[in-house]
Amino acid sequence: MFQSKDLHLVRTLAESGRMADAAEKLGLHHSTIFRQLRDLEESLGYPLFTKADQRYHPTPAAEQIASLADDIDRQLAGLERKLAGAELAPEGRVRLTTTDSLFYDRLMPLLADFHQVYPRIQLEILVDCRAMMLNRREADIALRPTNSPPETLVGRRLGLIQTAIYAAEQRLKRNDWINLEDLPWIGFEDSLGHLRSARWLSQTCPNIEPVIRVNSLHAAFHLARSGLGLALLPTFLGDPCKELARLEKPNADWNTDLWLLTHPDLRHSPRIRAVLDFLADHLTVG
Numbered sequence: 001m002f003q004s005k006d007l008h009l010v011r012t013l014a015e016s017g018r019m020a021d022a023a024e025k026l027g028l029h030h031s032t033i034f035r036q037l038r039d040l041e042e043s044l045g046y047p048l049f050t051k052a053d054q055r056y057h058p059t060p061a062a063e064q065i066a067s068l069a070d071d072i073d074r075q076l077a078g079l080e081r082k083l084a085g086a087e088l089a090p091e092g093r094v095r096l097t098t099t100d101s102l103f104y105d106r107l108m109p110l111l112a113d114f115h116q117v118y119p120r121i122q123l124e125i126l127v128d129c130r131a132m133m134l135n136r137r138e139a140d141i142a143l144r145p146t147n148s149p150p151e152t153l154v155g156r157r158l159g160l161i162q163t164a165i166y167a168a169e170q171r172l173k174r175n176d177w178i179n180l181e182d183l184p185w186i187g188f189e190d191s192l193g194h195l196r197s198a199r200w201l202s203q204t205c206p207n208i209e210p211v212i213r214v215n216s217l218h219a220a221f222h223l224a225r226s227g228l229g230l231a232l233l234p235t236f237l238g239d240p241c242k243e244l245a246r247l248e249k250p251n252a253d254w255n256t257d258l259w260l261l262t263h264p265d266l267r268h269s270p271r272i273r274a275v276l277d278f279l280a281d282h283l284t285v286g
Helices: 004-016 019-026 030-044 060-085 100-117 169-175 196-204 217-226 270-282
Strands: 049-052 055-058 092-098 121-127 141-145 154-161 163-168 186-188 212-214 231-234 244-246 256-262
Touching (some): 004 030, 004 055, 004 060, 019 030, 055 060, 092 270, 100 217, 141 270, 154 270, 163 217
Parallel strands (some): 092 141, 186 212
Antiparallel strands (some): 049 055, 154 256, 163 231
16 A cells, blocks of 8 residues: 555655655655665556666656645645634744845844744744745745746735846956956856856856856855955845945846745735735845
8 A cells, every 4th residue: 555655755756866866855865765666666566667877767657656646745735725824813833935145134134023023923944045836835935036936826026136246346456357257257056047147147158167156146145255256146245245346237137026925825824924014014125
């Protein structure tokens, strides 16, 4: 008989394609994952995956199991959302996901005041540049820069995030302003490749080989501040920093909207409503 752990195992391996990645997501050792998959296939009497090019490829049976796991998660999440919507007072846990730059420089200064106003709401902040799935209840609220918010979510546009090129004053003095491609750059790791500014850098200056790549705008900010190289940064990070100089005005092509998003089933929950309203009233990016 199938157990819930079997469904999640098959879906996670089907999504990741690698035993080690699946083990990390499930919080298990890869040998445990391998043993569980072997036992499951033996009990079923047929394989669920084929292995080629060092990846696990799901068979049609595995794809059906993964789809079933998604259906069950959606149903359970829907039930949880409906129960959450029946609350009468703003109390309980709220999981909010956002990026590191927004958390440290915009959200964190507001948290003490929020706790004073809503002491019975326990915020759980998930600082992650990945877009978490609100439909699966990985988070209740997302504070995210995006120009295309998912149609399955509801929310508010809080403002516009502008981006510009910054460098430490000491770096500019050492180089006396030469061609951009001749200066050292702080680049972005693939997980930030979706940023408009990152795409511009790779397309406009294809010959640039960054001195370092990071998966965090907050890390890029501190590296630029230290004088390591130029960085593409949100103006809410770069402009207030006295050690950094903006090389030119923000490029409108890099503009990104800031959205506060949640699932439709949760928007009337008092605890979710309290967080949404507080952030909409107090958070700025200008």
